[in-house]
Amino acid sequence: MNLRRTMLFIPGNNPGMLQNGGVFGADSVILDLEDAVAPQEKDAARLLVAQALQTVDYGTSERVVRINPLDTFGAEDIQMIVPCQPDVLLVPKVEGVQDIEKVTALVAQAETAGQKPVQLIALLETAKGIALAYEIAQSKGRLTALALGAEDYTAGLGATRTKEGKEIFTARSLVINAAAAAGIQSLDTPFTDANDEAGLYQDTLTGKELGFKGKLAINPRQIDVIHGVFNPTPAVIEWAEEVVHAIRKAESEGSGVASLHGKMVDAPIVARAEYILKLARRLGLEVMQ
Amino acid sequence: MKNSIGRDLPEVIEGYGQPIPYSGAFEARPAMRRQAPKVKTIHPRDQKLVDTLEAVFQQIPITDGMTLSFHHHFRNGDGVVNQVLATAAALGIKNLKVALSSVFPVHETLIAYMKSGVVTALDTNYMSGPVAKAVSEGVLATPVVLRTHGGRARAIECGQLPIDVAFIAAPAADEYGNLNGVQGPAACGSLGYAFPDAEYADHVVAVTDYIAEYPLAPISIPQCLVDYVVKVDCAGDPRGIVSGTTKITKDPVGLKIAAMAAKVIEAAGLLKNGFSFQTGAGGVSLAVAHFIRQRMEQEHIVGSFALGGITGYMVDMLEKGFFKKLIDVQGFDLEAIRSIKTNPNHLEVSANFYASPFNVGCAVNRLDVVVLGATEIDVDFHVNVVTGSDGVIMGGSGGHADAAAGAKVTIVVANLLRGRLPIIVEQVLTATTPGETIDVLVTERGVAVNPQRPELLRQLLAAGLPVKEIQDLKAMAEKIAGVPRKLTTSDRVVAVVEYRDGSVIDVVRQVHQ
Numbered sequence: 001m002n003l004r005r006t007m008l009f010i011p012g013n014n015p016g017m018l019q020n021g022g023v024f025g026a027d028s029v030i031l032d033l034e035d036a037v038a039p040q041e042k043d044a045a046r047l048l049v050a051q052a053l054q055t056v057d058y059g060t061s062e063r064v065v066r067i068n069p070l071d072t073f074g075a076e077d078i079q080m081i082v083p084c085q086p087d088v089l090l091v092p093k094v095e096g097v098q099d100i101e102k103v104t105a106l107v108a109q110a111e112t113a114g115q116k117p118v119q120l121i122a123l124l125e126t127a128k129g130i131a132l133a134y135e136i137a138q139s140k141g142r143l144t145a146l147a148l149g150a151e152d153y154t155a156g157l158g159a160t161r162t163k164e165g166k167e168i169f170t171a172r173s174l175v176i177n178a179a180a181a182a183g184i185q186s187l188d189t190p191f192t193d194a195n196d197e198a199g200l201y202q203d204t205l206t207g208k209e210l211g212f213k214g215k216l217a218i219n220p221r222q223i224d225v226i227h228g229v230f231n232p233t234p235a236v237i238e239w240a241e242e243v244v245h246a247i248r249k250a251e252s253e254g255s256g257v258a259s260l261h262g263k264m265v266d267a268p269i270v271a272r273a274e275y276i277l278k279l280a281r282r283l284g285l286e287v288m289q
Numbered sequence: 290m291k292n293s294i295g296r297d298l299p300e301v302i303e304g305y306g307q308p309i310p311y312s313g314a315f316e317a318r319p320a321m322r323r324q325a326p327k328v329k330t331i332h333p334r335d336q337k338l339v340d341t342l343e344a345v346f347q348q349i350p351i352t353d354g355m356t357l358s359f360h361h362h363f364r365n366g367d368g369v370v371n372q373v374l375a376t377a378a379a380l381g382i383k384n385l386k387v388a389l390s391s392v393f394p395v396h397e398t399l400i401a402y403m404k405s406g407v408v409t410a411l412d413t414n415y416m417s418g419p420v421a422k423a424v425s426e427g428v429l430a431t432p433v434v435l436r437t438h439g440g441r442a443r444a445i446e447c448g449q450l451p452i453d454v455a456f457i458a459a460p461a462a463d464e465y466g467n468l469n470g471v472q473g474p475a476a477c478g479s480l481g482y483a484f485p486d487a488e489y490a491d492h493v494v495a496v497t498d499y500i501a502e503y504p505l506a507p508i509s510i511p512q513c514l515v516d517y518v519v520k521v522d523c524a525g526d527p528r529g530i531v532s533g534t535t536k537i538t539k540d541p542v543g544l545k546i547a548a549m550a551a552k553v554i555e556a557a558g559l560l561k562n563g564f565s566f567q568t569g570a571g572g573v574s575l576a577v578a579h580f581i582r583q584r585m586e587q588e589h590i591v592g593s594f595a596l597g598g599i600t601g602y603m604v605d606m607l608e609k610g611f612f613k614k615l616i617d618v619q620g621f622d623l624e625a626i627r628s629i630k631t632n633p634n635h636l637e638v639s640a641n642f643y644a645s646p647f648n649v650g651c652a653v654n655r656l657d658v659v660v661l662g663a664t665e666i667d668v669d670f671h672v673n674v675v676t677g678s679d680g681v682i683m684g685g686s687g688g689h690a691d692a693a694a695g696a697k698v699t700i701v702v703a704n705l706l707r708g709r710l711p712i713i714v715e716q717v718l719t720a721t722t723p724g725e726t727i728d729v730l731v732t733e734r735g736v737a738v739n740p741q742r743p744e745l746l747r748q749l750l751a752a753g754l755p756v757k758e759i760q761d762l763k764a765m766a767e768k769i770a771g772v773p774r775k776l777t778t779s780d781r782v783v784a785v786v787e788y789r790d791g792s793v794i795d796v797v798r799q800v801h802q
């Protein structure tokens with residue numbers, strides 16, 4: 001599964017940002033054709049993003065394009081963007097499994113022979129999308145993650161958007177649970193105040209503790225803070241190492257259950273520890289074994 | 290002939306003479322004595338206050354062919370240069386040399402005086418705006434001499450830039466010629482760049498719009514050096530002299546570069562108690578200070594001093610205890626003025642103290658780190674801060690070459706691509722600061738270390754920084770933007786770029802119009 005601690009939005013109509021999108025170390029860049037671009041500039045942005053995909057080196061960052069909804073410019077976006085080999089399309093305002101099916105059909109049509117299949121991430125940002133999260137998550141094939149878009153969602157509810165985020169607690173939990181049940185990733189809504197580092201940290205931590213695997217970012221300055229939350233700390237890595245060591249020892253003694261500092265270590269705990277060590281190795285963090 | 294970094298210089302430069310070729314950053318061994326300033330006296334009852342600039346011109350008297358000097362602490366709000374030259378023009382004086390430490394867009398009127406023959410020579414450390422463009426296009430028959438801030442002090446003190454009359458824009462003066470930069474409507478802070486002029490010029494004229502009761506306090510430039518005090522209606526426009534507050538950049542690429550530069554400083558083992566630091570007032574340079582400050586806070590590090598052009602950000606670091614002292618040759622904003630006025634640990638120093646290579650101890654020599662910009666840097670690490678991509682003059686060394694020579698580690702921060710242009714080139718159009726004094730280049734796509742610094746290279750690699758060969762960074766930029774077509778210039782020399790020791794590091798040739 002791809003590492004998506006951070007997915008950084010890059011305005012699709014900003015050549016300077018498109019050119020430099022790869023230098024910030026985000027796990028994914030989202031070249032945005034939707035909200036960042038005014039309707040009269042959609043065609044120009046589409047051309048720019050198509051060129052960027054073919055010419056700009058985004059390094060290790062996964063290349064995601066946020067297309068427009070199918071009822072506006074989505075079909076045209078797919079037709080031009082997909083042959084330029086993005087890794088993923090972020091599909092906005094998904095409200096049902098049929099939305100993913102329609103996009104899937106258009107993507108399949110647009111793909112060129114031998115092209116690596118383009119994956120999809122569904123952005124759930126309406127009450128209906130959240131209500132049908134599990135059904136959407138079960139779309140087979142290209143869907144690799146669900147992402148929450150809380151600004152549109154709370155606006156639609158008439159809820160007050162706060163930095164603490166109690167108004168989106170249920171939506172977050174539904175998205176996380178739906179994705180986990182379907183075996184795909186869940187990604188948290190962006191924190192929209194780029195100048196509030198402490199607020200970003202707290203919001204990211206809240207999302208991570210609920211179970212999100214990553215977070216959308218609206219400014220490159222947010223990346224280090226978000227990574228800081230999602231990266232395992234030395235103490236957590238040490239704990240994971242002890243867990244794995246304890247279970248190996250128990251297995252060699254013919255037992256499937258071990259004990260660590262008086263607490264039982266069983267399969268789910270081992271799976272979590274192994275995920276942490278895998279993540280740590282992937283990030284080049286210090287791992288003993 | 291070629292100098293030691295391979296730059297082609299004419300044997301004789303018309304209007305300048307025979308250049309001494311640059312032969313290395315620390316090769317010059319001065320065998321001379323300082324210029325002795327003219328000995329003057331004054332009768333106890335004599336007055337120094339003069340009503341008008343015309344009257345001063347007549348009393349001195351100022352005649353054709355003289356050198357008039359000015360400082361640039363009023364930056365783009367300066368009103369003194371224009372008023373003095375208007376007076377010269379009205380009196381029919383010709384062939385003046387203007388020795389103005391930096392030229393700004395507000396000095397556009399100089400062009401008309403150059404065309405009419407009032408001004409026929411220019412000596413400066415930095416120029417931007419219309420005058421720089423006109424010079425590049427050949428408005429003057431003799432080449433402009435471009436110096437460093439330290440080099441200008443040296444040239445004045447050692448007799449290569451003799452000054453007939455120094456006009457010192459003074460925010461505050463008393464009637465007997467004591468001056469400071471911290472009071473009055475045109476307050477600018479430190480008067481550091483005017484000190485050598487006041488000390489060595491044959492005649493010293495203070496031009497002010499604020500006369501305080503005698504004796505003025507504090508005193509930056511003392512009465513014993515100043516011959517005349519002229520009160521004008523307005524010496525400068527505060528809006529052009531100081532900015533409200535200087536802010537760190539919000540540009541994400543600039544921030545990325547700044548954060549990386551801070552990591553380089555730490556990896557080089559320099560971020561510890563007693564740390565000394567200089568950075569520019571530009572957004573990216575200031576952002577380096579911001580990231581350094583975060584680390585100093587986390588690690589409880591107390592630095593020794595910050596140097597150079599001082600901004601409110603550095604004042605805040607002084608007041609919060611991150612540095613023990615500020616050494617200030619030029620203040621950029623209201624906070625810098627407030628601080629130098631009130632804080633004994635905020636020191637006003639001269640250009641000589643700051644950066645002259647021909648004394649036994651300038652402040653840049655005590656720097657651990659300086660962070661500098663570049664318009665171009667080449668694969669030998671030579672830096673251009675004089676000409677832009679079109680060959681037109683758009684800056685100058687200022688303190689660039691001085692601080693680079695003095696600091697233990699000199700870091701150049703630059704976007705690998707500026708607009709559509711790669712910042713790294715095979716050979717810079719104009720060499721300003723020699724590669725031997727540049728240690729590290731930090732860009733958004735990687736860090737390059739001067740091969741002459743293998744120990745530093747090891748330190749940065751050990752810290753896991755993205756170190757690349759400068760050639761590889763260049764190739765990376767060219768892959769994105771292509772290789773720009775080489776600029777062609779005419780043979781005519783429009784400016785001579787002097788290194789801080791007075792040798793010639795390069796020349797600027799006229800651009801095709």
